[in-house]
Amino acid sequence: MAKALVDTNILYDFFAKTTLNSEAKKILESLQTVVISQAVIYELVTGLKNILGSSLTSRLIGEIYSIDNQSDQFKILRIEEKDEKLALEIMAKYDSNNPKKDYTMVDALLIAQAQSYNLQLFTTDERMTHFNQNLAKIVKPY
Amino acid sequence: MALRMYLPPKTEEDILEIENALDGSFDKTEIVKMAIHNFKQQIYSSKNIVIPKISNWSIKKNSLNDQSWQSYFKHIDEILDSKPTIPAISNEQLDDLIYG
Numbered sequence: 486m487a488k489a490l491v492d493t494n495i496l497y498d499f500f501a502k503t504t505l506n507s508e509a510k511k512i513l514e515s516l517q518t519v520v521i522s523q524a525v526i527y528e529l530v531t532g533l534k535n536i537l538g539s540s541l542t543s544r545l546i547g548e549i550y551s552i553d554n555q556s557d558q559f560k561i562l563r564i565e566e567k568d569e570k571l572a573l574e575i576m577a578k579y580d581s582n583n584p585k586k587d588y589t590m591v592d593a594l595l596i597a598q599a600q601s602y603n604l605q606l607f608t609t610d611e612r613m614t615h616f617n618q619n620l621a622k623i624v625k626p627y
Numbered sequence: 628m629a630l631r632m633y634l635p636p637k638t639e640e641d642i643l644e645i646e647n648a649l650d651g652s653f654d655k656t657e658i659v660k661m662a663i664h665n666f667k668q669q670i671y672s673s674k675n676i677v678i679p680k681i682s683n684w685s686i687k688k689n690s691l692n693d694q695s696w697q698s699y700f701k702h703i704d705e706i707l708d709s710k711p712t713i714p715a716i717s718n719e720q721l722d723d724l725i726y727g
Contacts (some may be wrong), residue, residue: 494718502707514696531725544706553678589722608643610718
């Protein structure tokens with residue numbers, strides 16, 4: 486597969502070296518380009534910082550930015566105003582059917598970006614599939 | 628554009644934008660303001676979150692010549708050195724870790 490948007494949970498398994506590290510590697514390896522939303526970068530920084538500390542986290546995220554500038558392995562997807570508007574529309578529609586609101590703003594942004602850029606979204610979060618599947622193709626690899 | 632300011636910045640201009648936004652001098656459309664408000668509510672509700680300063684980011688030219696995934700995996704392993712594997716966590720636990 487050429488490229489896909491990858492959620493925080495998969496990148497966390499990879500960078501935090503969890504017991505699902507090899508599964509996360511397989512996903513990355515299957516893609517020519519791993520597209521990472523800036524929103525995911527923020528979540529990743531916070532998640533990793535709590536596990537690895539600031540210094541190591543900065544270094545790992547710095548590597549993503551570095552490679553983003555030089556190769557196709559990682560591409561960071563900036564959040565445009567149209568993505569935000571679409572995310573808010575998605576949230577508004579979703580809220581009316583789901584009073585639990587079991588998602589984050591970042592989840593809605595990812596769905597919006599997947600739709601805007603016609604990308605598949607790889608995530609391990611079952612809750613993401615609660616969004617309307619017509620909005621974006623969501624793949625739950627493990 | 629707007630949410631970008633609450634995410635890891637790349638340039639000094641980004642830092643300036645963040646400072647302006649936090650000073651309340653940020654002028655955008657209502658819908659973008661609402662997005663910022665929603666996002667901030669989630670982000671800043673956690674006591675654990677501190678936005679990293681640009682000076683702490685180790686953005687530099689990557690030394691990888693072989694840009695295969697295997698080479699990248701090895702590179703990351705080297706950065707993590709001998710860090711032991713940790714137990715995987717659920718998505719709910721990951722949310723707690725990020726948003727507190």
